[in-house]
Amino acid sequence: MPKTGKCLCGQVSYELNAQPMVTAVCHCKNCQRQAGSAFSVVVVAPSSGVEITGELKTYEDTADSGARLERQFCPNCGSAMFSRQPSSPETIIIKAGTLDDTNWLKPVAHVWCASAQPWVDIPAGVASFPGNAPGR
Numbered sequence: 001m002p003k004t005g006k007c008l009c010g011q012v013s014y015e016l017n018a019q020p021m022v023t024a025v026c027h028c029k030n031c032q033r034q035a036g037s038a039f040s041v042v043v044v045a046p047s048s049g050v051e052i053t054g055e056l057k058t059y060e061d062t063a064d065s066g067a068r069l070e071r072q073f074c075p076n077c078g079s080a081m082f083s084r085q086p087s088s089p090e091t092i093i094i095k096a097g098t099l100d101d102t103n104w105l106k107p108v109a110h111v112w113c114a115s116a117q118p119w120v121d122i123p124a125g126v127a128s129f130p131g132n133a134p135g136r
């Protein structure tokens with residue numbers, strides 16, 4: 001069963017046909033700003049397994065790690081949809097709040113916790129890193 005998602009207005013939709021690799025929570029300042037929220041919940045998946053319908057706009061960001069990050073959003077309603085790392089084009093980062101069904105999400109890591117908002121509790125038993133997860 002493919003997992004499906006869409007932006008707020010529905011102009012951009014997608015199907016995830018591959019097994020997601022990891023679900024994580026990112027507390028970096030840029031994710032807070034882009035989401036207008038405390039963090040973003042993201043699913044990393046093989047980019048070959050994601051079929052996107054509709055036109056996205058891309059903002060070329062520089063991540064807290066210094067790496068380039070392409071943040072893609074719906075040009076009509078502004079929903080943050082995907083991030084892509086030019087250094088690893090084989091993966092795509094899906095903003096998990098755009099999924100139609102979010103019940104299966106189980107974040108296994110919290111990253112950039114150094115900039116987490118102070119009231120946010122990182123659950124015990126879940127990996128957490130002050131910056132990027134090692135190896136990424």
Ligand SMILES: [Zn+2]
Pocket residue numbers: 007008009010011012074075076077078079
């Ligand atoms: Zn939209």
